[in-house]
Amino acid sequence: MKVKMSKKIPTNPYRTDLARIFRYFTMFIFFALFLQTIRKMNLLAIESSCDETSAAVMVDGVLKSNVISTQLIHTEWGGVVPELASREHQKAIIPVVTEALQKANINKNELNAIAFTRGPGLLGALLVGTSFAKSLSLALNIPLIEVNHMQAHVLAHFIEDPKPQFPFLCLTVSGGHTQLVWVKDALHMEVIGETQDDAVGEAFDKTAKLIGLPYPGGPLIDKLAKEGNPDRFPFSLGEMPGLNFSFSGIKTQILYFLQKETQKNPQFVEENKADICASVQKSLIDMLLRKVKKAMREKSCKQIAIAGGVSANSGLRSRLSEMGEKEGWDVFIPAFQYCTDNAGMIAMAGHFKYEAGEFTNQDVTPLARYNL
Numbered sequence: 001m002k003v004k005m006s007k008k009i010p011t012n013p014y015r016t017d018l019a020r021i022f023r024y025f026t027m028f029i030f031f032a033l034f035l036q037t038i039r040k041m042n043l044l045a046i047e048s049s050c051d052e053t054s055a056a057v058m059v060d061g062v063l064k065s066n067v068i069s070t071q072l073i074h075t076e077w078g079g080v081v082p083e084l085a086s087r088e089h090q091k092a093i094i095p096v097v098t099e100a101l102q103k104a105n106i107n108k109n110e111l112n113a114i115a116f117t118r119g120p121g122l123l124g125a126l127l128v129g130t131s132f133a134k135s136l137s138l139a140l141n142i143p144l145i146e147v148n149h150m151q152a153h154v155l156a157h158f159i160e161d162p163k164p165q166f167p168f169l170c171l172t173v174s175g176g177h178t179q180l181v182w183v184k185d186a187l188h189m190e191v192i193g194e195t196q197d198d199a200v201g202e203a204f205d206k207t208a209k210l211i212g213l214p215y216p217g218g219p220l221i222d223k224l225a226k227e228g229n230p231d232r233f234p235f236s237l238g239e240m241p242g243l244n245f246s247f248s249g250i251k252t253q254i255l256y257f258l259q260k261e262t263q264k265n266p267q268f269v270e271e272n273k274a275d276i277c278a279s280v281q282k283s284l285i286d287m288l289l290r291k292v293k294k295a296m297r298e299k300s301c302k303q304i305a306i307a308g309g310v311s312a313n314s315g316l317r318s319r320l321s322e323m324g325e326k327e328g329w330d331v332f333i334p335a336f337q338y339c340t341d342n343a344g345m346i347a348m349a350g351h352f353k354y355e356a357g358e359f360t361n362q363d364v365t366p367l368a369r370y371n372l
């Protein structure tokens with residue numbers, strides 16, 4: 001009987017080698033992907049839109065440092081002088097960035113991205129931060145992220161808890177803007193109302209100038225208002241259609257009022273400073289809150305946030321909280337250090353953009369006007 005032997009198939013040495021190479025390659029890819037997920041994302045952010053030079057470091061969305069250098073040179077001029085602002089930014093930017101990196105315990109070579117304020121703001125001032133960010137991105141070969149300053153003011157609410165849920169309404173009140181913003185998500189916002197002339201911060205600063213207080217007058221009016229009677233000098237509030245604001249009328253009213261009273265009594269301002277501050281502050285807050293209430297109703301919204309330099313105002317903070325309690329709203333008020341201009345908020349916006357893969361290239365230029 002013949003036994004049929006099974007034919008031995010010779011193994012192909014190249015085939016086993018290929019299988020082994022493929023196996024190692026797959027393991028390598030998985031390992032690289034794993035490293036990618038545990039690798040920290042170190043982001044440097046720069047703010048230079050007005051009279052604050054600021055740098056911040058954020059690691060995986062957590063703020064590690066936020067260094068702010070406020071330019072004091074403008075005090076003697078009674079307002080920000082654009083040319084002086086850009087020169088001061090040039091002097092401060094390297095020390096401020098160095099300090100931010102040191103405080104965060106991060107070496108510049110460990111940075112993974114750099115975010116900067118593209119606008120709105122003073123062109124010469126923005127140019128310093130933009131050029132610095134572009135150069136550093138080129139030198140370190142890391143991505144560049146441009147940030148809208150007004151968007152960043154709103155996103156300052158995501159630096160610390162409690163954080164609002166999308167969508168929500170934000171009243172952004174600064175030296176250059178007064179806006180009611182419908183915040184759909186971190187990168188999609190719509191301005192549903194805004195000032196048609198002066199910003200509310202400007203109204204604070206101009207009133208302060210009229211009564212002889214130095215720039216920026218907002219915080220000083222706030223301080224004096226605490227000791228004054230807010231009902232002593234009622235100023236009439238003009239009405240703007242819809243959700244828009246106007247602050248130029250009240251400014252003129254204050255000017256004429258002070259001129260008339262000082263003609264009768266040259267010591268009027270000195271004798272009534274606290275009452276003037278309290279009355280002006282009350283009128284400005286009334287104007288803001290009237291539109292907030294209207295917008296909240298129109299949007300059937302239950303969450304209100306405030307942002308920008310004027311959100312540091314103690315009167316606005318307490319009256320909005322009271323209104324929120326009465327109306328059943330959740331009120332979000334930022335910590336003081338995130339109200340006025342700071343790079344921490346630029347880092348927060350940069351973080352959201354990094355996650356969304358929104359980068360910019362070396363052709364980017366600053367914008368004095370930059371819509372949301």
Ligand code: KG4
Pocket residue numbers: 050173174175176177200201202204205216217218219222308309310311312313314339340341
């Ligand atoms: O957001 P910000 O620092 O800069 C801009 O983007 O404009 O806002 C600056 C404005 C100034 O008009 C300043 O007077 C005002 O914010 N401000 C205040 C207070 N702190 C800052 N206004 C009223 N009360 C305050 N406590």
Ligand code: ZN
Pocket residue numbers: 149153174175308309340341
């Ligand atoms: Zn600002």
